[in-house]
Amino acid sequence: MLPLSHPDRIEPDSPRPRRSSHPSRPSATEVLRYGERYADLRDQHLAHTLILEDAREEREEISAHERITCHVHRRWAHECIASPMHVIPVTGHRWCRPCEAEASVAVDEVTRSVTVVCTRCRQTPETAATRQITRTCRASLAAAHESRRARVQAQNTASAAA
Numbered sequence: 001m002l003p004l005s006h007p008d009r010i011e012p013d014s015p016r017p018r019r020s021s022h023p024s025r026p027s028a029t030e031v032l033r034y035g036e037r038y039a040d041l042r043d044q045h046l047a048h049t050l051i052l053e054d055a056r057e058e059r060e061e062i063s064a065h066e067r068i069t070c071h072v073h074r075r076w077a078h079e080c081i082a083s084p085m086h087v088i089p090v091t092g093h094r095w096c097r098p099c100e101a102e103a104s105v106a107v108d109e110v111t112r113s114v115t116v117v118c119t120r121c122r123q124t125p126e127t128a129a130t131r132q133i134t135r136t137c138r139a140s141l142a143a144a145h146e147s148r149r150a151r152v153q154a155q156n157t158a159s160a161a162a
């Protein structure tokens, strides 16, 4: 029996298994289509993730709220969640319904904790939208951390080779 080429198959010589559902690099077509907007970003990993998520959003695989990067601000989700643009009363994102007030998001880069608190009652709105913010900001914190680590590693390799 011939081994079937499955997208989830792990290449024997690849250092790390890569989930096909979330590749870390966009295809050439995706870069061509969505990349121009992010061409000046210094963080390549961020630019790649933005392109990938733009593509996935357009294919309706994810919603704008499930992204770990922000299309509008061109940043990791946790870096611009404090912007007034991310207060969306209709969906309940950064919004306390009983108070009809804004909620703020505290992001701790060190402990990687994300806390959503109503600016009026000081309670966490227990909604799906709040859980989504917490989830995506935690994921974007982790991705940004990973990206920084990769950059430092690349710099070290470059200086060692020089």
Ligand SMILES: [Zn+2]
Pocket (backbone or CB within 6 Å): 070, 071, 072, 073, 074, 080, 081, 083, 086
């Ligand atoms: Zn944003």
Ligand SMILES: [Zn+2]
Pocket (backbone or CB within 6 Å): 096, 097, 098, 099, 100, 101, 118, 119, 120, 121, 122, 123
């Ligand atoms: Zn409240």
